[in-house]
Amino acid sequence: MSFHVMLLGDSAVGKTCILVRFKDGAFLGGNFIATVGIDFRNKVVTVDNMKVKLQMWDTAGQERFRSVTHAYYRDAQALLLLYDITRKSSFDNIRAWLTEIYEYAQKDVVIMLLGNKSDMAAERVITHEEGEKLAKEYGVPFMETSAKTGVNVELAFHAIARELKHRNIQQPHEPKFKIHDYIESEKQKSNCCGGIM
Numbered sequence: 194m195s196f197h198v199m200l201l202g203d204s205a206v207g208k209t210c211i212l213v214r215f216k217d218g219a220f221l222g223g224n225f226i227a228t229v230g231i232d233f234r235n236k237v238v239t240v241d242n243m244k245v246k247l248q249m250w251d252t253a254g255q256e257r258f259r260s261v262t263h264a265y266y267r268d269a270q271a272l273l274l275l276y277d278i279t280r281k282s283s284f285d286n287i288r289a290w291l292t293e294i295y296e297y298a299q300k301d302v303v304i305m306l307l308g309n310k311s312d313m314a315a316e317r318v319i320t321h322e323e324g325e326k327l328a329k330e331y332g333v334p335f336m337e338t339s340a341k342t343g344v345n346v347e348l349a350f351h352a353i354a355r356e357l358k359h360r361n362i363q364q365p366h367e368p369k370f371k372i373h374d375y376i377e378s379e380k381q382k383s384n385c386c387g388g389i390m
């Protein structure tokens with residue numbers, strides 16, 4: 194089973210770093226190198242003893258690459274939409290990103306909103322509540338992540354993989370998978386450490 198997951202959001206919000214953290218368990222610190230066009234990475238995760246391959250598309254946030262990335266929206270089953278909790282403009286632009294998503298993506302695409310760089314507490318300008326409120330307005334799941342510490346990165350991708358797997362194969366006896374409930378229960382489990390690493 195294989196799915197396309199696309200990462201979207203303004204330039205420098207941390208899309209490449211989130212992917213590298215998830216795939217390689219490392220943080221890409223140092224000089225920022227903007228993605229050109231689109232980049233690809235694969236990772237296989239296990240959901241209920243089943244292998245689920247996530248083909249992840251890392252898009253360039255810079256405006257000049259928009260026409261390149263638009264072409265990929267249609268083939269994505271899930272979209273991770275990121276902003277940077279230390280940069281207000283990246284949060285304000287989320288509405289515009291969602292407008293693009295509604296224009297170019299599949300109608301039933303799974304969308305998740307991520308407030309990244311949660312490790313930068315001193316520079317924070319967008320509260321957790323503001324992120325949550327916006328996500329609620331659009332009916333999408335939300336969490337804050339950090340590519341630097343790894344907080345909630347695994348959880349975000351595993352929640353997406355589970356949702357996609359359950360949409361594809363729903364056993365007759367199985368209760369319907371609810372992504373919001375799954376995220377909340379996984380967060381509770383790891384409350385002691387501030388999130389899933």
Ligand SMILES: Nc1nc2c(ncn2[C@@H]2O[C@H](COP(=O)(O)OP(=O)(O)OP(=O)(O)O)[C@@H](O)[C@H]2O)c(=O)[nH]1
Pocket residue numbers: 202203204205206207208209210211221222223224225226227228229252253254255309310311312313338339340341342
């Ligand atoms: N402190 C901290 N820095 C981060 C985090 N995620 C990314 N960064 C830094 O933010 C900068 C941009 O990260 P990228 O992952 O390259 O951003 P991007 O969204 O892929 O940017 P584009 O390719 O232009 O769209 C880099 O300098 C990263 O080191 C994070 O969670 N915490």
